[in-house]
Amino acid sequence: MRETFLPFALPDLGERERQQLQEVLDSGWLTTGPKTRQFEREFAAHVGAVHAVAVNSCTAAMHLALEAIGLQSGDLVITTPYTFAATAEVIRYFDAIPVFVDVDPETLNLDVRQVREVAAALGNRSPSGRRFLPPALGTTAPDRGFGTLKALLPVHMAGYPCDLDALYAVAAQHHLAVIEDAAHAFGTTYKGRPIGCSPYPGVPSAVCFSFYATKTLTTGEGGMICLSDEALADRCRIMALHGISKDAWKRYSAEGNWYYEIIAPGYKYNMTDLAAAIGLAQLGKAERMRQRRAHIAREYTRAFRELPELQTPPDKPDGQHAWHLYVLRLCLERLTIDRDQFIQELKQRKIGASVHFIPLHIHPYYREKYGYQPEDFPVAYGEYLREISLPLYSKMTDADVESVIGAVRDIVARYGRAAISSAPA
Ligand SMILES: *Cc1c(COP(=O)(O)O)cnc(C)c1O
Numbered sequence: 001m002r003e004t005f006l007p008f009a010l011p012d013l014g015e016r017e018r019q020q021l022q023e024v025l026d027s028g029w030l031t032t033g034p035k036t037r038q039f040e041r042e043f044a045a046h047v048g049a050v051h052a053v054a055v056n057s058c059t060a061a062m063h064l065a066l067e068a069i070g071l072q073s074g075d076l077v078i079t080t081p082y083t084f085a086a087t088a089e090v091i092r093y094f095d096a097i098p099v100f101v102d103v104d105p106e107t108l109n110l111d112v113r114q115v116r117e118v119a120a121a122l123g124n125r126s127p128s129g130r131r132f133l134p135p136a137l138g139t140t141a142p143d144r145g146f147g148t149l150k151a152l153l154p155v156h157m158a159g160y161p162c163d164l165d166a167l168y169a170v171a172a173q174h175h176l177a178v179i180e181d182a183a184h185a186f187g188t189t190y191k192g193r194p195i196g197c198s199p200y201p202g203v204p205s206a207v208c209f210s211f212y213a214t215k216t217l218t219t220g221e222g223g224m225i226c227l228s229d230e231a232l233a234d235r236c237r238i239m240a241l242h243g244i245s246k247d248a249w250k251r252y253s254a255e256g257n258w259y260y261e262i263i264a265p266g267y268k269y270n271m272t273d274l275a276a277a278i279g280l281a282q283l284g285k286a287e288r289m290r291q292r293r294a295h296i297a298r299e300y301t302r303a304f305r306e307l308p309e310l311q312t313p314p315d316k317p318d319g320q321h322a323w324h325l326y327v328l329r330l331c332l333e334r335l336t337i338d339r340d341q342f343i344q345e346l347k348q349r350k351i352g353a354s355v356h357f358i359p360l361h362i363h364p365y366y367r368e369k370y371g372y373q374p375e376d377f378p379v380a381y382g383e384y385l386r387e388i389s390l391p392l393y394s395k396m397t398d399a400d401v402e403s404v405i406g407a408v409r410d411i412v413a414r415y416g417r418a419a420i421s422s423a424p425a
Pocket of ligand 1: 155184209
């Protein structure tokens with residue numbers, strides 16, 4: 001049993017971050033400036049992106065990306081219910097409609113076969129497509145047409161890459177944009193390419209990263225939009241800072257640098273140099289942190305693989321797993337306790353744990369707005385009921401890892417049905 005509580009997540013911060021921050025403090029330039037530009041350049045190089053726009057969250061990144069592709073009120077965006085609030089709320093910012101499609105039971109990423117079917121039905125605007133719309137919309141306006149399908153918004157769940165070849169093929173066929181929610185996927189590769197550089201000509205796309213405190217690279221709060229299209233990148237850059245055109249600066253440079261032009265009512269989403277400084281330090285040790293997480297994940301899987309009460313996460317993606325989360329699934333029929341009790345038992349053994357995710361369609365807002373039932377996305381709902389995320393971060397010591405393994409094994413031994421039926425009377 002541990003002496004101290006093991007938090008579910010902790011950032012890996014140290015001397016590098018301290019030095020970078022000191023430079024910013026000493027320079028007197030706190031907001032967007034040279035550190036942010038340097039972080040954009042180095043991040044773009046790291047993931048092989050043509051353009052990188054630093055912002056203050058992944059939520060902001062996705063909002064700007066959807067704005068740049070021209071999302072309008074009433075438009076449809078196919079996305080996953082198995083995600084965090086941000087993924088669908090950014091669609092609602094436009095009064096556009098998130099069309100949820102269920103996930104693959106193994107990877108918890110969008111089920112590509114279903115995406116293909118839904119995109120075909122909605123993309124052709126055939127009346128039969130209506131059955132894929134949120135139930136409340138499908139029934140209350142039976143003879144009204146529905147909006148235009150504009151984009152796919154997949155999530156690389158836990159850092160396991162989506163099948164991008166298949167998703168971009170669907171997008172190309174139906175003239176859709178792809179906005180990748182890569183909040184978990186800094187460190188992920190797909191077919192040898194880092195997430196962030198999706199090279200699919202003809203499909204407008206943006207890859208959005210999160211640098212929230214728990215993510216695989218942190219700036220406290222922060223995000224990045226990676227794009228290959230220059231016009232989309234320019235639009236994101238301009239809208240990230242009040243819709244102020246930088247070109248105006250260049251054009252009117254003779255009038256001095258006080259001059260600017262507002263070309264649209266933009267947002268205040270810029271990254272500060274304080275945040276970028278932390279990001280630069282984190283970039284320098286990203287590979288070391290990833291390798292440590294991968295090592296811990298392998299240790300977990302080795303320890304849990306043989307236990308029939310547990311299902312370990314998939315770890316042979318078509319590429320490299322970033323291991324943002326270790327997604328353990330309980331085989332509930334083999335246990336006498338449920339997921340919530342399992343987490344309580346972990347807590348009693350001083351191990352922090354979490355759940356990723358409560359599917360969006362069972363939250364009050366989406367349930368009431370769109371008339372969803374939990375069973376509308378049976379995989380997302382079923383997996384949610386048996387999912388536990390274990391601590392997985394580079395600051396964990398070998399003893400921390402052992403204590404997690406010990407606690408999980410102990411709980412399974414105590415509450416496994418096999419253990420009970422075979423125990424001597
Ligand atoms: C963390 C997270 C986000 C939001 O990131 P922020 O930087 O906090 O805006 C979006 N999507 C997923 C899947 C996440 O886990």
